[in-house]
Amino acid sequence: MALIEVRNLSTRFKTSVGEVWPSREVSFHIGAGRSLALVGESGSGKSVTARAITRLLEPADAVTGGSVTFHGRDLLAMPAAELQRLRAKEIAMIFQDPAAALNPVLTIGTQIMRIHRQHGLPGDARAAAVELLDRVGVPEPGKRLAQYPHQFSGGMKQRVMIAMALIARPSFVVADEPTTALDVTVEAQVIALLRELQQEMGMSMLFISHNLSLVSRICDDVAVMYAGHLVEKASTQKLFQHPMHPYSRALLSSIPRGNKKTHPLRPVRGEPPNLARLPAGCPFRARCDRVVDACSQPQPLVTLSCGTQVACHVAVKEAAHV
Numbered sequence: 001m002a003l004i005e006v007r008n009l010s011t012r013f014k015t016s017v018g019e020v021w022p023s024r025e026v027s028f029h030i031g032a033g034r035s036l037a038l039v040g041e042s043g044s045g046k047s048v049t050a051r052a053i054t055r056l057l058e059p060a061d062a063v064t065g066g067s068v069t070f071h072g073r074d075l076l077a078m079p080a081a082e083l084q085r086l087r088a089k090e091i092a093m094i095f096q097d098p099a100a101a102l103n104p105v106l107t108i109g110t111q112i113m114r115i116h117r118q119h120g121l122p123g124d125a126r127a128a129a130v131e132l133l134d135r136v137g138v139p140e141p142g143k144r145l146a147q148y149p150h151q152f153s154g155g156m157k158q159r160v161m162i163a164m165a166l167i168a169r170p171s172f173v174v175a176d177e178p179t180t181a182l183d184v185t186v187e188a189q190v191i192a193l194l195r196e197l198q199q200e201m202g203m204s205m206l207f208i209s210h211n212l213s214l215v216s217r218i219c220d221d222v223a224v225m226y227a228g229h230l231v232e233k234a235s236t237q238k239l240f241q242h243p244m245h246p247y248s249r250a251l252l253s254s255i256p257r258g259n260k261k262t263h264p265l266r267p268v269r270g271e272p273p274n275l276a277r278l279p280a281g282c283p284f285r286a287r288c289d290r291v292v293d294a295c296s297q298p299q300p301l302v303t304l305s306c307g308t309q310v311a312c313h314v315a316v317k318e319a320a321h322v
Contacts, residue, residue, distance in 0.1 A: 002029035002069075003204045004053075004172055009066035011045075011052050018276040022048035024228045025066070027301070030221075032171075035198060035205040037215040037236070039251070040225035043272055046208045047096075049225070050174050053206070054093055055083060070172065089119045092165035096177035096208075098157035102149040108133075109145030112164050119168055132163040136193060155186035162194065169201055176208045191218050212255055216240055224248045227273050227283035230301060234308040244310040244319070246288045282312070290314050 008025040022045040030036045038046045051057040053068050055075060068075040070091065075083060095101040103111055109129055116125040126145070133141035136159040149157060158178060165173060175194065179187040195218045198205050207219050215222055216236060223233040224247060232245040243249045250268040257263035270287035273279060279286060281296040288295070294313040301309045304319045 001032060003032045003034075003071065004206075005029040005067075005069040006049075006053060007067045007069070009049065009052060009068065010064045011048055011057065011062050012064045013062055015276065020275045021228050021278070022275065023052065023225075026225070026228075026230050027066075028223050028230065028233055030172075030204045030206060032204060033199075033202045034221065035195075035207055035219045037207045037209060037219035037222045038225060039209055039212060039215055039222060041210060041251075041268070041272055043275070044225040045228040046210075046225055047176055050093075050176050050206060050208050054087070054091060054174055056093070085119075089121075089168045090170050090172065092168070092170040092173045094158075094161050094165045094173065094175040094178045096180045098154070098161045099149065099181075101161060102157060104149050107146055107148055108152070108160055112145075112160075112167060115164055115167055121168055128167060129163075132167055133160070136160075136163045136166075136197075137189070138163070154181050155183075155190065158182060158186075158190055159193070162190070162197070166197060166201070166203075170203060172204045172206075173198070174206045174208070177210070179209075179211075179214065187214070194218060212240075212251060224251070227278060228275060229283055229311065230309075231284065231312065232308065232310045233301070238306065238308055242306075242308075244304070244308050244315040245284075245312045246290050246314070247284045250287075 007027050009023055010021065010025055011023045013020045013022065026049055028036065038049065040046055048057065052063050057063060063076060112129040113125040116128055129145060130141045133144065138144055138156060138159050152160065179190050182190060191214055207215065209215055219236050221233065222236050222239045224231050224245065226247045232248045239248060240252065243252055253266040254268055256265055268287065273283055273286065281298055285291045285295040292314060299311045299313045299316065301311045302316050303309050310316065
């Protein structure tokens with residue numbers, strides 16, 4: 001059963017060059033205890049979609065249509081006061097830049113304990129903060145409660161952000177590129193920690209990333225975005241073994257794989273389209289090596305017999321003849 005279901009979510013920004021649509025009729029669901037990765041190049045609409053889901057997108061009228069159902073209730077239609085009560089208690093977000101998300105003039109302890117008290121959580125706030133900091137791997141948690149964000153390394157700041165997001169044991173967490181500013185070693189530690197906590201607490205997670213190598217280690221399912229459109233959705237195993245959309249294949253081919261001579265780097269050719277002037281039909285067709293005449297017409301997501309959903313004329317036709 002889906003814990004959260006996104007249906008036909010669209011967002012629009014008005015700019016000096018015209019209207020820009022970061023997401024167009026995006027639909028997906030995440031089951032209880034499952035993790036879904038939303039992947040794509042920079043500018044594909046991943047983070048905007050995540051913020052729209054949690055109603056953190058500014059301006060508020062940027063969301064132009066669709067619904068986001070959580071436990072059977074539409075978050076987009078929910079009164080602001082009621083939504084605020086849900087945030088942190090049931091829904092939490094881990095931001096990609098902890099240095100910007102943490103208040104530099106308040107101690108870490110003050111910031112964590114404030115969340116605990118604001119939401120009326122049971123038990124002693126300080127004891128809960130110490131316990132969770134210890135759980136996410138912050139050494140000497142009792143001592144570090146009295147320290148300020150600038151006294152923490154980038155990796156430790158991200159661990160603090162994870163602790164703040166999970167203090168109420170939410171059932172749904174959005175992790176928006178949580179390892180962007182971290183080195184490879186710390187990145188691996190944070191990913192392992194997130195996966196462990198997700199399984200331990202039984203929470204659902206939407207993981208935003210452009211790094212497919214990370215996604216393979218933490219998520220059950222993957223949804224691929226391109227130019228504001230969802231072009232493929234499949235289990236992580238299926239997507240990595242049998243990608244159906246040409247863009248998904250191009251993304252996987254661009255992953256560095258050791259020896260440059262035997263596995264040369266193959267970047268996705270061309271440039272992403274201007275979101276204010278998207279071409280008619282498939283938005284990827286100008287960069288696609290499998291383009292056909294039908295690609296001048298839009299192709300909605302189609303569920304194939306293997307369970308994969310794909311928005312590609314060629315992939316749908318080939319699957320029908322298998």
